[in-house]
Amino acid sequence: MRRAPFALLLLAGLSLPSLAKADLVYVLNSGDASITVLESTTREEVRRIPILREVHHLLLNPERTELVVGDSAANELLFLNPDTAEIVRRERISNPYHMDYSPDGKYLVITSLRRDQVDIYEAATRTLLARLKVPDKPSHLAFSPDSRMVYVTLQGARRLMAIDLTTRRPTWTTEVGPQPAGVLWHRDRLLVGIMGSDQVAVVNPADGKLERGIQTARGAHTVFASPNGGPLYATSRVDSRLTVLDPETLEVKARWELPGGPDCIAFAPDGKLWVTLRWVARVAVVDPATGEAETIPVGRSPHGVFVQPRQLPLPPAPVPVVEAPATPVMVPGVVPAALR
Template identity: 35%
Template sequence: MHRRQFLKTAALTALTPAFMRAGSASAATTTESVIVLDSGAASITLIDKATHRVTRSFPVGKEPHHLMLLPNGKQLIVADAVGGELNFLNPITGTYEGRLPGIEDPYQIGFSPDRKWFVANCLRLNRVDIYRYDGGHKLQLAKRVPLDTIPSHMAFTADSQTVFVSLQGSDAVVALHLPTQRVLWKMKVGKATAGLWMTPRDEHLLVALTGEDAVVAVDWRRQRSVKRIVTGRAAHNFRSLADHRHVLVSNRLSNTISVVDMQTLRKVEDIHGLRPGPDDMELSADRRWLWTTFRFAREVGLIDMRTRKLVDVIRVGRSPHGIYFHDRAPFYDNLPYAEQRPVRVGAA
């Protein structure tokens, strides 16, 4: 079988073994791990969520950056950009469970809210790959969409009709229509567009500018910027505070995290005293603890959200990027919270 034919076949069928293994673990006999992707070390670090101690580190792929839960909640996908594959972990323990080769350059990944589409931003290849997802065992490539340089982050509308992609090397954002896989529009926003966030009711698209010190609120229906929110140097990524009103913004060069009010489009406060390069964030289910990767410090930090203070720092691998743990607060603000609750491994 030729290599091209093999990869095409793999993309259609290779998810099945990983899904079949997903239901074999029991949540009752496992300890919850904080899963950290060390993109510069090509490894994963597991931290005991209760004790904050590193329990294990193991190699995965060549450059794991981002991760997300499968729609059924039973496995965690780790995207290996340079290795061109998806890896699968137990979402509670972090145990490695399988891989899917033949997914080219998956830097950032996402499922549409209706779970019909799987999108991969191919950062080095300057394109977005859109796959049909059957909700079970298969990914089927629908279209490769060539774009301008460095497609980075993404956000979806709640109706699953549109996915927005930041073009970090082109200072722009592009809108793609998922049912037809065509480009709807592209607009310049600011220097080095990175993280994207949809506010409740899909009112505004928030765009973090890593090349500046701000987040821009975009009226995406009229394709115009409506507000510039100064946060901090190298504003980069978002995480909901799970109150349907506030979103966190990590500022890589200010070493701060800003709290932004999505109704008034104003910054409320900054969290100071952090380590260099705050990036991805994850919030505990009780909204008390915020875990953050510090990409420039090779560390993960724990912030007490009652006091807004950094209370613990854990040493991990080089350039920690994505972070996840299973018992987390709802992530999105433009989707019904009932659709975001994790499914326990082994449950229906």
């Protein structure tokens, strides 16, 4: 009988693998009209969800019950159950490129890169409250923590724009550098990836003053903050590099080569970074302790990525998985060759 506790411990130990995390990783394949769903433990593709045209960004709704995916070219929002990877419903909406909910959950703001518009919706009902015509290529956005302001990069206009959500009008625009892409609110400052340079711009959100630049690598794209105040990670698409920044001082702590055009990052509960590699149809899993990475094939031109914590593996798909091969991406505005 004395051995019973040991036996129980042993049994618990043996059963550990079945309790291992089986997080779901959603990767938006912007180039082949599909969403790849990977299981984080096995690294295997467990679903391939066909969508209509071109998906770029995704996020959880404020209630954290639905994963919202924007299909920009199809003018559609998809709402998925993040636990089961099932599409719950779809809604018509104008050209959703980048989007986010305000921290108070009141607004959903969507940028339309192709139509030079920033749309402010009531989050709960998706009622359009205001549509702002803005200069060339509104790309990414970030909110102030009090949900009063939203900041939008204008990729074709070298600028960052601040929009007051109360008046729904711009309060300032400031020149930040060539082709600004991602923007992040971080400790009372805005960090903007300047894609036409090797800098991340530090901007004062109060007046739009450009305070300084942090050298990362050429093609600086977006900065992502790891959970719980951990390091910041900046992606650079020309030099294909991840730059680790100290969250306090913004000093560069490390530089990791990551070939393939690193773009968006999602943080897994185990601390690993899932990074989409835009030009090589792969997603990288980066160990933040060492910077070492393994890569997994996904669809063409992977962009947005999201990790949903999950304990047990996803059961097999109820219907055959639709394989979506790689796409010849049409040059927009031009008649598809085969259909002329």
